[in-house]
Amino acid sequence: MIKALDGTLAPHHLVQLQMLLQDFDHMQSQLSTLEVMITEITQAHYSLAYEYLESITGIAGRSAQIILSEAGNDMSRFSTADHLTAWSGLAPGNNESAGRRRDTSVKKGNPYLKTALVTAAWAAVRVKDSYWRALFERPRKRMKVQKAIVAIxxxxxxxxxxTLDTLTLYQEKGIAHFVDLQTKAALYQRIKQEWPLTEL
Incomplete structure (x- = not known):
């Protein structure tokens, strides 16, 4: 880096640098204008939904704005949550033949919503003792990190x-809730093995 900075700036180099700085300042000004407009629209039309989304661990201002701009706040257009995940491109593909399932990637979908959710998932799994972190650690042991984060x-x-369908705030239940669910699932499997149901 020192060698790269060692040199002589000719007059035309200074003009070029000034022009680049002017371009940068212009772009920053435009971004600031758009940020103000987005904030005003969010507060005017989506303030309640925005508040509910921000209660979810990992989802902050920008992620909530992208979710609202891409999926909206009316979940009635999606019959189920699975319908929404499929539309966004986060649902896994289905490649099964002769009873054998092949490894598949996620489907194509809304790239902006998908990116926002993956970013939010990374933020959520980094929160210490959160439910999302515990949920992430389990599949991480048997699959690639990228696939595990897409699952999250x-x-x-x-x-x-x-959250948007019921208009209720998300409650972070922590790692204890995950452990409790795993214990109940293990107990259920044990009961099924020891006392299998038979047809009457």
């Missing part, structure tokens, strides 16, 4: 659907 993003989008 898909689950998070289902929470988004429920």
């Amino acid at each position: 993003a898909r689950r998070m989008l289902k929470v988004v659907h429920k």
Whole structure:
């Protein structure tokens, strides 16, 4: 880097640098104008939905704005949460033949919504002792990190659907809730193995 900075600036170089700085300042001004407009529209039309979305761990201002701009705040257009995940492109593909399932990537969908949810998922799994972090650690052991985070993003989008559909604040239940669910699931499987149901 020192060698790259060691040189002589000719007059035309200074003009070029000044022009680049002017372009940068112009773009920053435009971004600031758009940020103000987006904030005003959000407060005027989506303030309640925005508040509910921000209650979800990992979803902050920008992510909430993208979710509202892409999916809207009316979840009645999506029959189920799975419908929303499929529309966004976070639902896994289905490649099954002769009873054998092949590894598939997620489907194509809304790239902006998908990116926002994956970003929010990364933020959520970094929160210490959160439910999302515990949920992430389990699939991470048996699959690639990228696939595990997409699974978290898909689950998070289902929470988004429920939050906006019922207009209720999300309650972070922490790692204890995840452990409790795993214990109950293990007990259920054990009961099924020891006392299998038979047809009458």
